[in-house]
Structures are given as C-alpha cells and as structure tokens.
Amino acid sequence: MKKIIDKIGYKFNLSEIQYQRDNLTFFTIDKESVVQMLTYLRDYEGFSHFVLMTAVDWIEDGLFQLTYILNNPKEKVDIGIRTVILREKAEMTTAHHLWNQVATYQRELKEMFGIHFPGSPRINEPFLLEGWDDIPPMRRDFDTKKYSEETYFPRPGRKTHDPAEYMKQKLYPNE
Amino acid sequence: MKETTNNNKFLHEENKPRKVLAPDGSIIEIDPIRDYFCEDRPQVSKPGNKVVERFLNWARAESIWVLGFGTGCGSIEIPPLMTPRFDAFRFGVQTRPTPRQSNAFIISGYLSVKTLKRVIRSYEQMQNPKYVLALGSCTINGGMYWDSYNTINRLDHYMPVDVYIAGCMPRPEALLAGFMKLKELIKQGKAENANKYIENLDWYKANQKKIIKDWNMPDYNW
Amino acid sequence: MNKMHWLDPGYDRANYPEKRSDGSFVVDKASQKFVKIWQGPNHPGVTGNMSIELTVSGDEIIEAKTHVGYLHRGFEKLFERRKYIQVFPTCIRMCVAEPDYNEYNLAAGVEELGGIEIPEAASWLRTLVLEMARLQSLLRVVPGQGGTTGLGIGVQWGVYLRDLILDRFEELTGGRVYHMFIIPGGVRGLLPSGFRKRMKENLADIDEFIGNIDKVMFNNAVFKKRTVGVGIIDPSWVDSYGIVGPNARAAGFKRDVRKDYPYLKYKELDFDPQTATESDIYTRSRIRWHDLIMTVDLIRQILDKIPDQGDIRAKTPNVLHWKLPKGETYVRSESSRGEYGFYMVSDGSAYPRRINLRGPSYTHAVSLLEKMLIGANIADVASIMVSLQTCPPEIER
Numbered sequence: 001m002k003k004i005i006d007k008i009g010y011k012f013n014l015s016e017i018q019y020q021r022d023n024l025t026f027f028t029i030d031k032e033s034v035v036q037m038l039t040y041l042r043d044y045e046g047f048s049h050f051v052l053m054t055a056v057d058w059i060e061d062g063l064f065q066l067t068y069i070l071n072n073p074k075e076k077v078d079i080g081i082r083t084v085i086l087r088e089k090a091e092m093t094t095a096h097h098l099w100n101q102v103a104t105y106q107r108e109l110k111e112m113f114g115i116h117f118p119g120s121p122r123i124n125e126p127f128l129l130e131g132w133d134d135i136p137p138m139r140r141d142f143d144t145k146k147y148s149e150e151t152y153f154p155r156p157g158r159k160t161h162d163p164a165e166y167m168k169q170k171l172y173p174n175e
Numbered sequence: 176m177k178e179t180t181n182n183n184k185f186l187h188e189e190n191k192p193r194k195v196l197a198p199d200g201s202i203i204e205i206d207p208i209r210d211y212f213c214e215d216r217p218q219v220s221k222p223g224n225k226v227v228e229r230f231l232n233w234a235r236a237e238s239i240w241v242l243g244f245g246t247g248c249g250s251i252e253i254p255p256l257m258t259p260r261f262d263a264f265r266f267g268v269q270t271r272p273t274p275r276q277s278n279a280f281i282i283s284g285y286l287s288v289k290t291l292k293r294v295i296r297s298y299e300q301m302q303n304p305k306y307v308l309a310l311g312s313c314t315i316n317g318g319m320y321w322d323s324y325n326t327i328n329r330l331d332h333y334m335p336v337d338v339y340i341a342g343c344m345p346r347p348e349a350l351l352a353g354f355m356k357l358k359e360l361i362k363q364g365k366a367e368n369a370n371k372y373i374e375n376l377d378w379y380k381a382n383q384k385k386i387i388k389d390w391n392m393p394d395y396n397w
Numbered sequence: 398m399n400k401m402h403w404l405d406p407g408y409d410r411a412n413y414p415e416k417r418s419d420g421s422f423v424v425d426k427a428s429q430k431f432v433k434i435w436q437g438p439n440h441p442g443v444t445g446n447m448s449i450e451l452t453v454s455g456d457e458i459i460e461a462k463t464h465v466g467y468l469h470r471g472f473e474k475l476f477e478r479r480k481y482i483q484v485f486p487t488c489i490r491m492c493v494a495e496p497d498y499n500e501y502n503l504a505a506g507v508e509e510l511g512g513i514e515i516p517e518a519a520s521w522l523r524t525l526v527l528e529m530a531r532l533q534s535l536l537r538v539v540p541g542q543g544g545t546t547g548l549g550i551g552v553q554w555g556v557y558l559r560d561l562i563l564d565r566f567e568e569l570t571g572g573r574v575y576h577m578f579i580i581p582g583g584v585r586g587l588l589p590s591g592f593r594k595r596m597k598e599n600l601a602d603i604d605e606f607i608g609n610i611d612k613v614m615f616n617n618a619v620f621k622k623r624t625v626g627v628g629i630i631d632p633s634w635v636d637s638y639g640i641v642g643p644n645a646r647a648a649g650f651k652r653d654v655r656k657d658y659p660y661l662k663y664k665e666l667d668f669d670p671q672t673a674t675e676s677d678i679y680t681r682s683r684i685r686w687h688d689l690i691m692t693v694d695l696i697r698q699i700l701d702k703i704p705d706q707g708d709i710r711a712k713t714p715n716v717l718h719w720k721l722p723k724g725e726t727y728v729r730s731e732s733s734r735g736e737y738g739f740y741m742v743s744d745g746s747a748y749p750r751r752i753n754l755r756g757p758s759y760t761h762a763v764s765l766l767e768k769m770l771i772g773a774n775i776a777d778v779a780s781i782m783v784s785l786q787t788c789p790p791e792i793e794r
Contacts, residue, residue, distance in 0.1 A: 021728055023507075023658065047431050048636040051727075052755040069727055069740070073650075076657050078727065090472045100768075101639045103759040109556050121790050129325065130289045130467040131185050131389035137324055137474060145322040151386055152328040157315040189433075198743070200492045207551065244439045246446070248466065248493050248790075251574060254537070255563075258556040290446065312766060321485060323471045345575045 001025060001077055004045060012037055016082070016156075025069075026080035034083050035093050038068065047079060050098075053105040055113050059140040064085045064115060078114060090115040097122045112138040185389030212393040214373050219370045220303050226362060228364065233397040235278070235304065236361040241271035242277040247284025249310045250346050252351065261347040266354060279347045279357070282334075285313035292334060298334060298397040303369045306361070309336045309354055312343050319343070332382045335368035422459045422771075424452055428564050431459065434552055438467050443494070445789040447762060449782075453775060461770040463763050469793040476752045481507060483580070484749065489575050491754060494537070497530040498732045499580040502739040503752070505660070505728045507581045510721045510743055511713075517585035518707030524661045525699050526569070526578055528692055531733045533562045535689045536603070537625060538733070542682045545779045546623045551614050552624045554606055558700045568592060583710035584706060587638040600693055607690060615683065624678040626746040628781040632676075638768075639760045642683045642735025644785060648676040654731035666698055678784040685786075688733065720747050733787045734758065756791030763792065 005017060005025055016028040029037060041047040047070040056065045068081045085092055094117040096103040106117040107127045114136035117123055126132065135142055150155075192206040222228045245253055256263045257270065271277040274297045282365035286294060296304070309330055310317040330336060337360060340353040360366045372379060376395070384390055423433060432453050446467035452460040472491055488503050489496040501523060506770050508515065514525075516714050536559040541553025563573045568589055570576040577587050586700040614620055632648045636639065653670045654661045671687045673680045713719070721743040729738040735757030742751040762785065769781055 003370075018722075024727060026725065037586045048583045050639050051738065052753065053738060055739060055749070067725075067740070073652060073657075080725075080727065093217045099639065100637050101764050104759065104763050125655075126466075128469045130292075130466060131387065133388065137471065140477070142474075144471065145478065146318075147324050148322045148328070151324075152317070152326070154321060154328050158316065167717065239657050246488055250445075251493050251697050254552075255560050258553050258560070260560040261482065285470065287467060287469055289469075290438065292787055297439075320470050320475065321492065325469050325471050388735075 004077070004079075006073075008037075008041075008045075011040070020080075022085045023076060024080065026082060028082040028084070031083045031085055031092065033070070035095050035098075037081060037105065038070070038095055041070055041079065043155055045072070049073055050101060051078070055109055055115060055138075057087075057113065057137055057138070057140045059087070064090055066092065066115075073104065085115070092117055093149065094118065094120040096120050102154075111153075112136055114139065177396065179194070181346060186391055190391050193366055203303060206303060207395060208391060210267065213397045214393070216348050216376070217373045218397075219373050221365075221370075222364065224363055229362075232362050232364060236358040238267040239279050239357070240277045240318065241279045241281055242274050242297060243272055244280070244294070244303070246282055246286060246290055246294060247282075247311070247313065248280075249283030252310075252347055253281070253283065256347045256350055261351060263354070266351070274298070275302070277301060278304075279306045281308045281309060281310055282314055282330065282336075283310045283321055285311075286330065287325045288327070288386055291327060291383075295333070295375060296392060296396045304366070305369045306337045306357060307334055307368065308344075308357065309339045310345060310350070310353075312341055315339055316342065327386070333379060335372045335379075337366050337368055346348070405410040424460055424639065425726065428579075430454060433777070445787075447787065447789040447792075449766070449778065451667050451770070451775070451778070454708070456771050456774050456777065458770050458778070460765045463766055465763065465789055465793045467793075468790050472794040473751070473753060476749055478748070480717065480747050481719055483612065483720065484579055484752070485501070485580065486575075488752070491794055492732075492737075492756065493574075494786060494788055495530045495534045495732050496575050497526050497579065498737050499731055499754075501527060501729050502730055502754075503736065503741075504579050504581050504728055505730075506739050506752075509726050509728065510724050510741065511581070511709055511719075512609065513582060513713060515583050515711050515715045519709045519711075520705050521581055521699065521703045523582045523585070523711065524663070524666075525696070526576070526584075527661070527730070528696050528730055529562060529566065529732070532603075532689070532692045532696065534564075534683060534733045535692065536606075538681065538783075539685050539689055540610060540614065541622060542624075542780070542783055543617075545783050548614055548617065548620060549712075551610050552611070558599070558603055560604055561602070565596055565599065568595075572707075581716070582713040585709075587705070587707075588703060589711060596696070596700060600697065603689075603693055604705070606685070607693075610686070610709060615679075618627040622674045622677065624682070624780065624784075625779075626677050627777055628773070629774055629783055630676045630765075634765070636767070638765045639704070640735075640765065642731075642733075642786075643681055643755050644676075644735070644761065646670060646672045646682045647684050649674045654729055654736050658729065660730065662699075665702075670697055672673070678780055681784050685733075688709065718747065720745060721749075731756070733789065734761075737791075746751070748790070754791060755792055756788070757786045758785075758789065758792050759787045762787035762789065 001022060012029060012033055014027045014029060015167050018026045020026060049071040051069040051071050053068050058082060059063060063084050064087055066083050066085065070079050095107060096106060103121050106120045107123060109115045110123055111129065190207050194204050197203050239304050255261055280298055313320065320326045321328060338353050338357050340349055342349055372388040400715060403735040405746050408444060412551040434451045434453055436449045438448045445487055448464045450462045451458050480634060481485060485500065485503065488499045491499050518550065536555045543551045555660060566576060567573050585671055598783040635645050635648055635650050641652060649672055651670065651672045668691050669685055701705060723743060723745040724741040727740045737757065738755045740753040741749065766785065770778060
C-alpha cells in the first residue's frame with residue numbers, strides 16, 4: 001500500500017495522508033486535480049471499481065468535503081480521495097465519463113446538498129423527493145424536527161424521556 | 176366540482192394544457208387533468224333494509240380481498256401471512272393486484288409523501304364499501320421516523336382508518352387478530368368509514384393538498 | 398430518412414423506429430407511435446416499491462427510466478440527531494430483507510474508530526447470525542425467480558421454511574424480523590440450550606427443499622425457455638457499472654468480500670464461491686442456488702465450532718456519553734446481493750457526523766437496469782428486475 005501512495009505522491013500533491021488500515025488509505029488533494037487523479041488511478045494503477053462518492057457538510061468552516069472511494073480488485077486495496085469545496089457556490093467538475101454509475105451519485109448530491117455538476121446527464125431531475133421547494137435537506141442548517149412538527153403535526157400527548165437527563169438528575173441532583 | 180389547482184412548477188410535460196394532432200388530421204386543444212376524468216362528486220351510499228344488510232355484511236366479512244400494495248417495512252410480514260404457516264386463505268383473505276377488485280387496504284408501515292399520493296389514488300379507485308387496516312406504530316403517531324422530513328405522522332388526517340394494529344413489526348398472529356376484529360366490526364355494521372370519507376371530503380382533501388405540493392391528479396379519482 | 402408524417406402517402410413502416418449511430422433509438426413523442434407504460438410501485442413480489450417508466454413500440458422496449466424515492470425516510474439526516482447507541486435500532490430498518498448486515502457494519506465501524514476488540518465467542522455468534530440472515534433471504538429470493546414466470550409452488554415452500562428459520566431467530570434474539578442482537582462491543586447473549594438440535598432439524602428440511610426446487614424449477618421446460626438467453630450482462634459492463642455479488646459472479650468475475658477482505662471468522666471456515674460464464678437469468682438463479690447450498694454447509698460448520706461459554710461483550714465506555722475520536726473509515730460485508738458498505742465520519746462529539754450506506758442495488762437498479770431493458774419484451778421486465786435482486790430501500794435509505 002505504501003508503495004502505491006509513494007508512486008502517486010511523485011505526480012500529485014498529496015496532503016493529510018491517513019493510513020486507516022493496511023488496505024485503506026485516505027488523502028486530500030485540491031479540487032482541480034480530482035478528475036485527473038481518478039483517470040490516472042483507473043487507467044494506470046488498476047483501480048477499476050468505483051465504490052462510492054459522498055459529501056460531508058462542515059458548516060462551521062463553511063466547506064463541503066467530497067470523498068471518492070476507489071477499489072483495486074486485483075491487489076485488494078482501497079483509496080479514499082478527499083477534496084474540499086466552498087459552501088457558498090458549490091460546484092465541481094463532473095466525472096461521469098469515467099464510470100456509468102457516477103451520474104446517479106451526482107444527481108443525488110445535487111438534490112440533497114445542492115452541489116452542482118455542470119454537464120452531468122439528467123442532473124436537474126428530482127431523484128428521491130417529489131414536490132420539494134425548500135433548501136436541500138442534507139445541509140446542516142435544515143432543521144428536520146421543526147419541519148416535521150410543522151408539516152406533519154404529531155399526535156398531542158407525546159412525552160420524551162431522555163435517559164442521559166434522567167441519570168444526571170439521579171446522580172447529581174444538586175446541579 | 177371545485178377548480179383543480181395546477182401547480183405549474185411541478186407539472187410534467189404530458190399533463191400541461193397544449194395543442195395536439197387528432198387522428199382525423201385536425202388540431203385540437205386539450206387539458207389532460209380536467210378533460211379525461213369524471214368531475215362529479217361521490218355520493219354517500221346509505222345502508223338499506225336491516226335484514227338484507229345483515230346478510231350482506233356477513234357475506235362481506237367472510238371474504239375480504241386485500242389490495243396487494245406493500246407500502247413500507249411491514250410488507251415483509253405479508254408473504255408469511257399468505258403461505259402455509261399462518262394461512263390467511265382459510266379466513267377468506269386473499270390478495271388481488273388491482274384496486275377495482277379489492278375490498279380492504281393494508282397500509283403496512285410508514286408512508287412517504289410520494290407513496291401517499293399513489294395510495295390516495297388507489298384508495299379512491301376501490302369500490303364501496305371499503306376498509307383500511309393500519310399496520311405498525313408508524314401510522315399511529317409517526318413511530319421511529321417521527322422527526323423525518325418525508326414521512327407522515329398521523330394517517331387518519333388523510334384517510335379514514337378502521338383498525339390499528341400496533342407493533343414494530345406486528346407478528347402475523349397479530350395481523351390475524353386484526354382481521355378478526357375487522358370482521359366483528361363489519362358484522363355489527365360499524366365499518367362505515369368509506370361514507371365518512373365522502374361526507375368529510377373537503378377536510379381530507381385540504382389536508383392532503385397541504386403536503387402534496389405537486390397535485391397532478393383530478394380531485395377525486397373515480 | 399427525413400421527417401415524414403405517418404399520414405403522408407409513401408410512409409414506410411419498415412424503417413421504424415430510427416436508430417442513431419450509438420445504437421439508441423429516436424423517440425419522437427409527437428408521432429403517436431410510442432406508448433408510455435409505467436410499471437408502477439405496486440409489485441406483488443420480492444422487489445420493493447420502485448417504478449420504471451417504459452417507452453414501448455409494439456412489444457419492444459425502446460427506453461427505460463427508473464424512478465425511486467417511494468421509501469425515502471431521510472435516514473442519514475436522522476442519524477445526525479441521535480447518539481451512537483440510539484443509531485442502532487434505527488439503522489436496522491434501512492434494508493428490510495436482511496437487517497443484520499446494517500447492524501454488523503455499524504458495529505464494525507464504531508469499534509474500528511473507537512479502538513475496541515471483541516472477544517472470541519462474540520465473533521462466532523456474529524458469524525452465525527449473519528449466515529442465518531443470508532439463509533432466510535435466499536429462501537425467499539431463489540424461488541421468487543420462478544414466481545415471476547408463474548411458478549408459485551416454490552414460493553410457498555420457500556417462505557414456509559423461512560418462517561422456521563425466523564423461529565430460530567426468535568429463540569436466539571427475541572424478535573422475528575428486527576433483531577438488534579449485534580451491539581458495539583459484542584453480542585447480547587449466548588446460544589440457548591437445545592438450539593443446535595432444532596437448527597439441525599430445520600437444515601435437514603431445507604436440504605430436501607433444495608433437491609425439490611431443482612426438480613420443479615430448474616428442470617422445468619417453460620422456466621428454461623423464458624430465462625435461458627434472456628437478460629445478458631456483458632463482461633465489459635462489470636467494471637464500468639460497478640456490478641458486485643452474484644450478478645458479477647455469473648459473468649465470470651470471482652468477487653466475494655468474505656474471501657477477498659476476510660472479516661469475523663471466515664478465515665477458519667471452508668467454502669468456495671461458484672462462478673459461471675454465460676450470464677443470463679438462468680445462470681444467476683443457479684448461482685444463488687449454489688449460494689444457498691454453501692450457506693447451509695457454513696451454518697453446519699459454525700454450529701460445531703461455537704464455544705458454549707465465554708465472554709460475549711468487551712468493555713466499552715458508558716454508551717450514553719461515548720465520544721468517538723475524530724476520523725473516518727469505510728467497512729464492508731457481503732450480503733446476499735453483493736458488497737454492502739458503510740462510510741462513517743466522526744468529529745469527536747457524541748453524535749455521528751455522517752453515516753453513508755452504499756448498497757449494491759444503487760447501481761444495479763438505476764443505471765444497469767436502464768441499460769439492460771433496451772430491446773426486451775414487456776413480459777420479461779419483472780424477470781430481469783428480480784434476477785438482479787434489487788432492493789429499493791437501500792437505494793434511497
């Protein structure tokens with residue numbers, strides 16, 4: 001695993017390398033070289049299986065982190081590629097010409113997070129939600145409990161018992 | 176009947192009012208949602224003569240045909256109900272593929288907004304008298320997904336319900352007990368919720384239209 | 398051929414529909430020669446709620462689009478509001494057919510991020526529960542393929558035997574469908590007394606079923622005529638569409654997570670996944686049938702090796718105030734459909750930052766199905782869908 005990372009490190013500028021297990025490594029690159037890195041890994045290093053592509057919302061830094069995970073079926077290793085884009089005007093180059101399934105992941109990210117991929121097929125069609133006109137729901141500033149209580153009002157008489165609060169009351173009654 | 180409100184933002188190409196070429200060569204204007212469907216309001220069907228009605232209720236209770244639409248998690252307990260272990264066929268219960276030939280609707284679990292639209296369409300296409308069994312705790316007060324942005328919490332604001340069966344999942348024996356209770360209700364003449372739906376149609380429709388924002392159906396699906 | 402209208406004289410129906418250079422068809426909606434049919438969310442069978450919008454000319458399908466979203470509950474948003482121990486009862490309901498793989502993946506991810514090792518007996522019990530989950534899922538799906546062509550007897554036998562396995566689950570864990578047996582740190586209990594004897598009786602019944610289904614379904618002339626040579630997956634599609642599981646094994650690629658990335662106790666067990674080369678519907682059913690035989694054999698091996706006593710839970714901090722250190726990981730396991738993986742990110746607080754599930758149906762049902770249905774008949778759509786073993790709850794979580 002370390003040999004592959006060193007070989008890639010000669011060509012690209014890697015940072016924050018994390019050896020999670022002996023067959024899984026994560027590293028971070030800047031957003032312009034992502035598609036180039038994916039093409040290089042697919043054609044020259046044998047990472048021919050695309051596992052997943054997802055986004056994580058770091059709202060306190062104002063960033064989205066995109067993660068691509070690729071798998072090499074012969075050597076049986078995984079690589080996780082992280083990149084960071086801004087939250088304000090979230091756009092990213094599309095990679096749908098490399099594998100056919102990437103278009104579906106990009107449709108879901110556009111609907112759930114609001115990240116646009118110009119040029120991806122059927123990017124503006126709704127994928128999971130129907131008749132949705134609020135902000136993209138997976139962003140952290142969307143409050144799902146408040147939306148659910150206003151739109152699908154619960155039955156009156158519901159009480160919640162939080163076990164952490166109950167234990168705190170029992171053990172430290174003075175605080 | 177009241178005006179259908181076409182929310183043009185969500186309407187598909189096929190449903191928009193437009194001009195098309197007719198088979199005889201002329202150009203006509205169509206509006207698919209208003210033109211192709213019947214616009215009458217449904218009528219309440221009152222129960223008739225007491226003795227005949229008791230006989231008819233006995234017949235309806237002994238042969239309940241269920242629409243085979245598994246709407247949520249709970250549909251994993253429907254195949255065990257129909258196979259030799261917990262045989263429901265001996266009680267007269269079988270599944271039918273179309274709403275025109277079925278009597279009862281089992282709402283098995285949670286309903287997302289997208290499925291609720293299709294469920295309302297199927298429910299209104301069933302013939303009177305019809306019954307609804309609500310399975311699981313998600314229909315009672317939202318269950319495990321009470322704070323989700325896509326599942327409804329209170330089913331009885333959108334459809335009238337006859338029997339609730341609690342559990343997550345309820346066992347097939349609980350489902351059979353629910354069917355027994357439904358049969359009792361039918362034989363006593365208390366399962367008239369199809370008429371309740373027609374009498375309070377405006378209230379149910381207002382609730383439904385509030386959450387289904389892309390209403391591209393007629394107001395009542397005959 | 399330029400745009401002639403069908404009412405003009407001289408219109409030749411043999412040139413219809415037109416093909417583009419890459420093989421796809423020209424769909425001219427105004428010509429009124431194409432019919433749009435929705436094979437809707439109401440599937441009385443083994444698949445869940447997923448609808449396909451077919452554009453049909455005569456009996457041949459020209460274009461297909463998959464629509465999902467009928468079962469979307471917003472799981473990944475719900476997880477961000479719950480502590481790690483509260484995520485466990487919720488995450489089971491993500492894939493309804495085989496719930497134990499969700500629990501195992503979440504527990505493996507949490508243990509990897511938190512640095513916890515589980516004891517021996519817990520590892521054996523987890524392997525047993527995962528194999529039993531695969532058995533009850535395959536008992537429903539293998540005869541389900543016959544159900545799409547009209548052979549209903551296999552489904553009645555298979556679901557009855559599946560109920561007997563669910564009885565064993567109820568003895569071991571307390572619930573028929575959702576078990577909540579695998580928790581972070583280990584499992585919840587040991588085998589009850591007499592479990593092995595009752596389980597071996599059930600396995601003997603299942604052996605008889607395996608022989609019967611071979612005679613009734615796989616040697617049936619109608620089933621063979623409808624499934625041999627239909628729904629072929631080209632081997633060049635496997636990497637470009639990301640196909641995993643029995644679908645990839647039927648195309649000649651030997652990929653199995655239990656062999657390639659061994660987890661739990663699979664290194665000490667003796668099994669060999671089968672592959673085949675002609676990848677049509679008949680071969681995929683055969684591969685699943687072989688998987689069923691292999692699972693029964695694995696359960697017999699595991700039952701002989703489980704220790705009767707031992708520690709079943711490792712020491713974990715107080716689960717209500719447990720804060721995992723910052724990090725991210727990807728764990729995988731092999732469900733009966735293929736590679737099933739969780740991607741987890743934690744940021745040092747008591748609530749998870751992001752838990753993302755990658756199910757095998759994400760690519761099988763959306764992009765691969767749209768490609769496979771071009772040129773098929775309407776009557777074959779249900780067979781092709783069931784042969785890919787699509788499960789919509791894991792597409793849309």
